[in-house]
Amino acid sequence: MRVLVVEDDAKIASFIVQGFKQSGFAVDHADDGEAGLALAECTDYDAAVVDIMLPRLDGLSLVRRLRAARRPIPVLFLSAKSSVDDRVRGLEIGGDDYLTKPFSFSELLARVQALIRRSSRSPEATKLASGDVTVDLVAREVTRGGEVVMLQPREFSLLAFLLRHAGRPVSKTMILENVWDYSFDPQTNVVDVVVSRLRAKIDPEHVRLETVRGVGYIFRPHA
Amino acid sequence: MLDRLRQSLALRLAWQYTVVFALCTAMLFGVLYWLLASSLEQRDQEAVEHRADDFAAAYQVGGPAGLSSMVHSDTAPDVHTLFVRLISPANGAVFVAAPPGWIETQVERFPVPDWDGVVAERKTQTVRVPQNALKDYTIASHPLPDGWLLQVGRLTDSRPVLLAPLRHAFVWVGGGALLVSVMIGTLLAWRATRPLRLVSATARRILETGDLAARVPGSPGSGELDALVTQLNTLLDRNAAHVGVLRDTLDNLAHDLRTPLTRLRGTAELAMLDNNDPVEARAALADCVNESDRLLHLLETLLDISAAEGGVLKLNRGRFDLRTLVERAADLYLEVAEEAKITVTLDLTAAVEVNADSIRLGQAINNLVDNALKYTPAGGRVTLAVSREGDEATFTVTDSGPGVAEKERAAIFRRLYRSDSSRSQRGFGLGLSLAKAITEAHGGTIMIDDAPGGGARFKLRLANS
Numbered sequence: 205m206r207v208l209v210v211e212d213d214a215k216i217a218s219f220i221v222q223g224f225k226q227s228g229f230a231v232d233h234a235d236d237g238e239a240g241l242a243l244a245e246c247t248d249y250d251a252a253v254v255d256i257m258l259p260r261l262d263g264l265s266l267v268r269r270l271r272a273a274r275r276p277i278p279v280l281f282l283s284a285k286s287s288v289d290d291r292v293r294g295l296e297i298g299g300d301d302y303l304t305k306p307f308s309f310s311e312l313l314a315r316v317q318a319l320i321r322r323s324s325r326s327p328e329a330t331k332l333a334s335g336d337v338t339v340d341l342v343a344r345e346v347t348r349g350g351e352v353v354m355l356q357p358r359e360f361s362l363l364a365f366l367l368r369h370a371g372r373p374v375s376k377t378m379i380l381e382n383v384w385d386y387s388f389d390p391q392t393n394v395v396d397v398v399v400s401r402l403r404a405k406i407d408p409e410h411v412r413l414e415t416v417r418g419v420g421y422i423f424r425p426h427a
Numbered sequence: 428m429l430d431r432l433r434q435s436l437a438l439r440l441a442w443q444y445t446v447v448f449a450l451c452t453a454m455l456f457g458v459l460y461w462l463l464a465s466s467l468e469q470r471d472q473e474a475v476e477h478r479a480d481d482f483a484a485a486y487q488v489g490g491p492a493g494l495s496s497m498v499h500s501d502t503a504p505d506v507h508t509l510f511v512r513l514i515s516p517a518n519g520a521v522f523v524a525a526p527p528g529w530i531e532t533q534v535e536r537f538p539v540p541d542w543d544g545v546v547a548e549r550k551t552q553t554v555r556v557p558q559n560a561l562k563d564y565t566i567a568s569h570p571l572p573d574g575w576l577l578q579v580g581r582l583t584d585s586r587p588v589l590l591a592p593l594r595h596a597f598v599w600v601g602g603g604a605l606l607v608s609v610m611i612g613t614l615l616a617w618r619a620t621r622p623l624r625l626v627s628a629t630a631r632r633i634l635e636t637g638d639l640a641a642r643v644p645g646s647p648g649s650g651e652l653d654a655l656v657t658q659l660n661t662l663l664d665r666n667a668a669h670v671g672v673l674r675d676t677l678d679n680l681a682h683d684l685r686t687p688l689t690r691l692r693g694t695a696e697l698a699m700l701d702n703n704d705p706v707e708a709r710a711a712l713a714d715c716v717n718e719s720d721r722l723l724h725l726l727e728t729l730l731d732i733s734a735a736e737g738g739v740l741k742l743n744r745g746r747f748d749l750r751t752l753v754e755r756a757a758d759l760y761l762e763v764a765e766e767a768k769i770t771v772t773l774d775l776t777a778a779v780e781v782n783a784d785s786i787r788l789g790q791a792i793n794n795l796v797d798n799a800l801k802y803t804p805a806g807g808r809v810t811l812a813v814s815r816e817g818d819e820a821t822f823t824v825t826d827s828g829p830g831v832a833e834k835e836r837a838a839i840f841r842r843l844y845r846s847d848s849s850r851s852q853r854g855f856g857l858g859l860s861l862a863k864a865i866t867e868a869h870g871g872t873i874m875i876d877d878a879p880g881g882g883a884r885f886k887l888r889l890a891n892s
Contacts, residue, residue: 306719358761358762386759392759392793393763394762394763397762397766398762417714417717418714418717419716
């Protein structure tokens, strides 16, 4: 897995590069838009993390030119602006995801991994399993240790999402986006409420569905 | 100073006005003077010509002798001031009667009209000969049938002398009027341009001292300059309000950030002291991350509220059914309500179309629902209703909680306000402020009153246009 990071702030760049390296990625870093474009044009990356405000060539223009050259690299935009407009513009231009600063590295990592998985076009499994928990996406049936567990629709969606990211922490924002389809954080404790309900049905011993302080939640494949 | 006077709009106006006034007056006087002078001249000439006619008739009856006897027997008082001369075709003077003191040489100087056909066609011909500055001759020449010429002359006052009083009066009265006109004109122009000077003085004061409270003084009139002053003051008011909002926001922000920042710093410092226990240090770091996320969210919400209140929040308006937002809010809070054992009822009978920013209005609606769920005790009820009232779309949240006391109703919309009963709840106390600010940015209102069966009722109204 090879990732391109285009970010001009040295501190942020080094924290992203370090994080990706520790997670087993090969990382290239460019600190301005033109250098980033040059790298992206001659290397096959699995994903790119692009800051919007860049010297010489801004992130939006970089991606526009990349798309014009038919380079289908999945791109995640980083921006200090949180307005919905910027997000929409970024996605229209051909970005695949958008994250506002400040962000947690685990969220960035989870999003980039999701982008790579989506672009690799592996057919979506109809069954997910982790440990003794299985989810049948077609029959919408959940079993735990062979026993069928009855879940509410949202609990089911949340479990399926957690299982797809099993072993990796996911943030509340990601859960809201994927389970509730909210593009902004409505600042409620709905996620906590549904997580604790799911936990009661799937993991009453509190050993698999864990809260990661400062990050979000993680579903561990094994207790 | 002199330069400023010269450039003063009021003085320039006054001077230009005076020049126009002087030109018009001079023209009027000139025409009047000319009319008067020519009418005087005509009167003199008519008198002389009348006399010449009489003498010519006497000559035709009695010849030169008849003329002579008529001149001498005439008893009119002015006959002695008349000059009469009869000229033969051989161009010699046959008969001359002149008043005493009339000098012969002067008589000789009288012009004789050319003896040709053009002149002969007219019965008389009049010539004026100036004698000196004070006196003029008026002379009528009367051709007689057999080639003789009769001339009758008379001394008259010279026109310039006669009209001298008029000219003097014009100089004095005209000059005086000009002076008064300059003075009154300057005064009027000075008064008329007063608003301009006030505007300029106020602008200078704001530029020099930064005093945003400075306003242009003036009475509310309806003239152009009054309108300018009123508009400028409105502009200054709005400007000052914006600056005020900005300043308040900064003050509040500084104040509101202090507490969470202190907490953040404390947690981090504690983690550094606990260097023996990596587990505790990790926990403290996680707390720091949580705290900074909260801080960030607080900052963003405060900025949103300020932007909405200051009228600079960007709204992406579109037409949609208000019910979709309410259904979405009900769906979002479904599990929260279930956990709190609150029954949420929807009353969405008919579609109510609104023109609004769906994301922003959605935030406002979510916050109202969130607020109702927070203050409704277990086993309670929350009803969400959408309806159309005349021209307005309304969204009503009714709960079965304790309600909001009359004296608290204005306060609950204030930023960061936490009533005594809500201190235990999570949140910053920004939800209702944001809902109100967003609704008002859309031109709508949020009202609060008592629900029929006790509890609070929040009503969001939005103009339908």
